[in-house]
Amino acid sequence: MPRPSHIPRLEELPLRPDNPPNSAWGLWGEDDKLGSLNYLTDQVVLSTIREEVRTGERVGLDLPLDHFDPPLLGRAGHTQQVINKEPLVVNDDVITFNTQCSSQWDSLRHFAYQKDKKFYNGTTQADIHCSPRTDLNSLQPWTEKGIAGRGVLIDYASWAHQQGRPSSQYCFQGFGIPIGEVKELVSDLKLDLRPGDVLFLRTGYVQAYGALTEEGRKDVAQKREWIGLAQSRETTEWLWDNQFAAVVSDSPGFECRPPIEPAWHLHPILLAGWGTPIGELFDLDRLAALCEKHQKWSFFFTSAPLNYQGAVASPPNAIAIL
Incomplete structure (x- = not known):
């Protein structure tokens, strides 16, 4: 769809005045299925490949499906059954998992405006649940072409460490990363943000989780607090003005929880209001090391979500290529 x-x-x-606060319903059309992913046109992908791919070095951005043990937020975890196909010398395996048990995309049917009870472009729970296999606002339309474009990394964790206040000290608390510090980091890195970029925010959560003991992991699995972008009008305005195709972090929610300013809670605004996908718990540590090595904080990014009707979320199956 044209911009x-x-x-x-x-x-x-x-x-429209009767729509929820800060929503942009109709911007891409009344029957739109892609939201801000519409920015990722063939021309954007082509120019990104030409500009960003220099060395061919690449890094996967998915954590293992069984990385969080026990699973976070009371979700079902990953299970696997390896099947011996005797008398043939052959193996199959069967896995089950909550699509949000590890690295994940949230679709536009994941989180609604709670007061208005409406998802992107006015979709309701009744619309989604009117039959067992509806597809309104699911991420299946994303799989037609996949997600590909320019990624930009804001490595807040490394920056905070350099300032003498490691973000790992706050990862399992409701610490809000001030948008002023994000802007400062963008300026320091001389990042040229463009409409349609995929924003990656490294908070240090995954790195800090990896250092926990077994008891520490059990404790964190019960927590409903984590580091993330601090909510505010200024934050929301910055995100809107930059017109990102999607936003991603290595924390469980991109934004901090509990919200610093509940009126600017980003999940309903991004997902239900703007149609902007949210990626969570991505593995950004190796990407940060690669960006640091080349002193280059932008890259070509691809993602191939699972393809099935009615998907609420999916592992990203994501790769960054420099």
């Missing part, structure tokens, strides 16, 4: 001729300012949202 809208006019991108309104945040204060001009919602586009």
Whole structure:
């Protein structure tokens, strides 16, 4: 779908007065299925490959499906059954898992405006659950072409460590990363942010989790607090003005929990309001090391989510290529 001729300012949202606060319903059309992924046109992908791929070095961004043990937030974890196909010398395996038990994309049917009880473009729970296999606002349409474009890494964890206050000290608390510090880091890195970029925010959560003892992991599995981007009007305005195709972090929620300013809770605004996918618990540690090695914080990024009707979430199956 072509880019809208006019991108309104945040204060001009919602586009219709009866729509939820800060929503942009209709910006990409009433029947749109991609939201801000519409920015990832063939031309954007082509130019990104030409500009960003220099060495061919690549790194996977998915954590193992069984990485979080016990699983976070009371979700079902990963199980595997390896099947011996005797008398043939052959093996199969069967796995089960919650699609949000490890690295994940949230689809536009994951989180609604809670007061209005509506998802992106006005979809309701009744619409989603009117039959066993509906596909409204699922991530299956994303699989038609996959997700590909320019990624930019904001390595807040390394920056905070350099400032003498490691973010790992706050990862399992409701620490909100101030948008002012994110802007400062963007300036320090001389990052040229462009509409349609996929924003990657490394908080240090995955690295800190990897250092926990077994007892520590059990404790964290019960926590409903974590590090993430601090909510505020300024934060929301910065995200909107930059028109990211998607946002990603290595924490369980991209934004901090509990919200610093509940009125600016980003999950409903991003997913239900703007149609902007949220990636969570991505493995960004090796990517950060590669970016540091080349002193280059942008890269070509691809993701191939699972393809099935009605998907609420999916492992990203993601790769960054420098």
